[in-house]
Amino acid sequence: QPRQNDDGRRLRLGVMGGTFDPIHHGHLVAASEVASVFDLDEVVFVPTGEPWHKSAQEVSPAEHRYLMTVIATASNPRFTVSRVDIDRPGPTYTIDTLRDLREERPEAELFFITGADAMAQILSWKDIQELWSLAHFVGVTRPGHVLENMGRDDVSLLEVPAMAISSTDCRERVADGDPVWYLVPDGVVQYIAKHGLYADAERSAQKPA
Numbered sequence: 240q241p242r243q244n245d246d247g248r249r250l251r252l253g254v255m256g257g258t259f260d261p262i263h264h265g266h267l268v269a270a271s272e273v274a275s276v277f278d279l280d281e282v283v284f285v286p287t288g289e290p291w292h293k294s295a296q297e298v299s300p301a302e303h304r305y306l307m308t309v310i311a312t313a314s315n316p317r318f319t320v321s322r323v324d325i326d327r328p329g330p331t332y333t334i335d336t337l338r339d340l341r342e343e344r345p346e347a348e349l350f351f352i353t354g355a356d357a358m359a360q361i362l363s364w365k366d367i368q369e370l371w372s373l374a375h376f377v378g379v380t381r382p383g384h385v386l387e388n389m390g391r392d393d394v395s396l397l398e399v400p401a402m403a404i405s406s407t408d409c410r411e412r413v414a415d416g417d418p419v420w421y422l423v424p425d426g427v428v429q430y431i432a433k434h435g436l437y438a439d440a441e442r443s444a445q446k447p448a
């Protein structure tokens with residue numbers, strides 16, 4: 240990894256955390272828009288680990304969510320995917336995500352991207368004071384949610400193109416036999432069908448071969 244980009248400034252790295260069950264165009268547009276406005280060199284998507292307190296019916300195995308995220312981001316040279324959260328045992332806390340990425344990429348300035356709904360909960364997050372010191376936070380608009388102004392210099396708010404899409408809605412559509420074309424990338428539609436995700440809880444709980 241280059242320590243700096245061409246003009247000699249610190250590498251600017253966006254961090255997009257999420258369950259990505261499945262990843263959809265709301266995630267991708269948010270990451271793309273923040274990358275453009277904040278002049279980011281790269282955005283790393285970080286699928287969360289498997290929450291021990293949730294059953295397979297609630298969250299798909301991490302390997303499926305990881306692979307869908309890889310498929311969805313593969314065509315964008317500035318988008319990458321990290322396994323830090325899925326390879327760390329136990330529930331995912333953003334503080335651990337940022338500490339691990341900081342260690343892996345000490346040269347980078349981190350920009351943590353979060354939707355309005357997650358932003359509203361941010362004050363309840365673990366080790367909030369250290370979080371502020373590890374990354375700049377970018378809260379993005381999301382239909383149906385109010386983006387709270389945190390009143391902090393290290394938190395920016397950004398209006399992104401409104402995509403009224405959620406993973407929950409995508410899962411329900413698949414379970415009901417409704418299409419998810421154009422809500423998620425084509426390759427993700429095909430991955431969901433290939434592995435029978437969301438259609439029937441028993442099959443989708445199996446890990447990919």
Ligand code: ATP
Binds near residue numbers: 256258352357380403
């Ligand atoms: P679920 O319905 O399972 O909670 P989700 O659609 O909320 O899924 P997550 O993986 O929970 O997706 O979200 C990851 C991050 O992306 C969060 O910060 C969330 O606020 C943000 N996000 C998700 N969907 C959108 C969207 N349509 N527009 C803007 N931000 C979004």
Ligand code: MG
């Ligand atoms: Mg969510």
